[in-house]
Amino acid sequence: MGIQFKKYSLVLATLASFIITGSMVQAQTLAEQKVKNEIQKQLGDRAKVTGVKSTPIKDLYEIAIGGDIVYADASGRYLIQGELIDLKSGTNLTEQRSNEINRIKWSDLPLNDAIKIVRGNGARQMAVFADPNCGFCKRLEKSFQDLNNVTIYNFLVPMLSADSLTKSQQIWCASDRAKVWTDWMVGGVAPSGKTDCANPLDRNAALAKKLGVTGTPAMFFVDGSRVAGAVPLAQIEKKLK
Template sequence: MKKSLSSLLVGALLAVATGVNASDDIATKIATKVADSLNVTVNKVVPSPVNDIYQVYSDKGVFYVTADGSKMFHGNLYDLDNGLTNLTDQAMSEVRRQELAATAGTTIDYPAQDEKYVVNVFTDISCGYCRKLHNEMAEYNALGITVRYLAYPRNGRNAPAWQQMEQVWCAADPQDALDNAKANIKMSGTSNCDAAQNVAMHHSLGGSFGLSGTPAIVLEDGTMLGGYLPPAKLLDVLEK
């Protein structure tokens, strides 16, 4: 009887161990396949809410891949049984919250005197709606909304806006430099400083969040809003 029980315990432990190794093997296989096929950096692979589908977190957003690594889709996954909950955005919210917390000291901030809310805004100095948002900064601040700017020159490293945003972040007074850049005042000064690295870091972060344009507003809890919102409308969203 004792021998039989021992055999059962060993068998159970082996089954658990095999299951863990199999999951690790699947995750490694999927990570390698996605990285090689899409030329992206894979940060994490976990089971998705759908059986035999894995959720892949990368520097270009979230992908869903079959367990055998042969099929993939990119987009939002919704829960039809729970009010069309966006499960993809729900999963990304905590990731965004943690990664944005790590950007402290690298953003250009416009603090509200009576701060009630803090929003993170990925911005591009060549973006029309980014300039519109910036022109209304006093209204956001008056409503108790602090704005933390992250750099996201949406046309990439070879676009003029990239170097200009490096100049902004390198300036002795980055806030004043950003005000001028948003007003289309010709930039001067160096783009070669330690702070210039923040532009590349923010841009990479935005890519991992799946940004498709600017401005992109991310709330403190990691929720990402789609594009520009007027001050009163943003306050309404925050109060809910």
């Protein structure tokens, strides 16, 4: 009788736990939806809220607007821009979540639309969206000269000027695209030649828009993560590993 009572009590306790947990999850979901509705109401057509998630801080909510992360209070009245860092663990929660929501599927990249450069055995892979007139892209390309055993796929996305488009066309139309690209980005030797060959520039622009690339350089890695800007080579090496 005692054993049966204990089993019955355990079942009741487990059931109660499920009910309480379910109620808490439902309440959290409702709170998140409420914040999302209010933020979207405030923003109107200026931007679309793609997600709302609770944070470890009470009444502070993570707001995903496109590929960006911001924060809001429970009323949905105040937006906070900045990074949320867990000082105990040293984790940058904003960066962590940004990487999660902006992750891509490497196999979906149309690599034939990129200029392929192989160094060493080419075992490690990365993709770069770059404008030929982008100063930070040139700085990044120069640092790439110290990378080994890597394959880099350069997607030309002329964003800066009409000359960017012309140079992108000339580079793509060259018989040795990789050499002409490197000669210009690293050596300053301007491309020349025809501009009227078939090219993937429109497709690259559409892909950049789809992936939320709004500036160059933007790098993508095999694990689907991304890094924006001309970051130190050590950070790139870490991602390649």
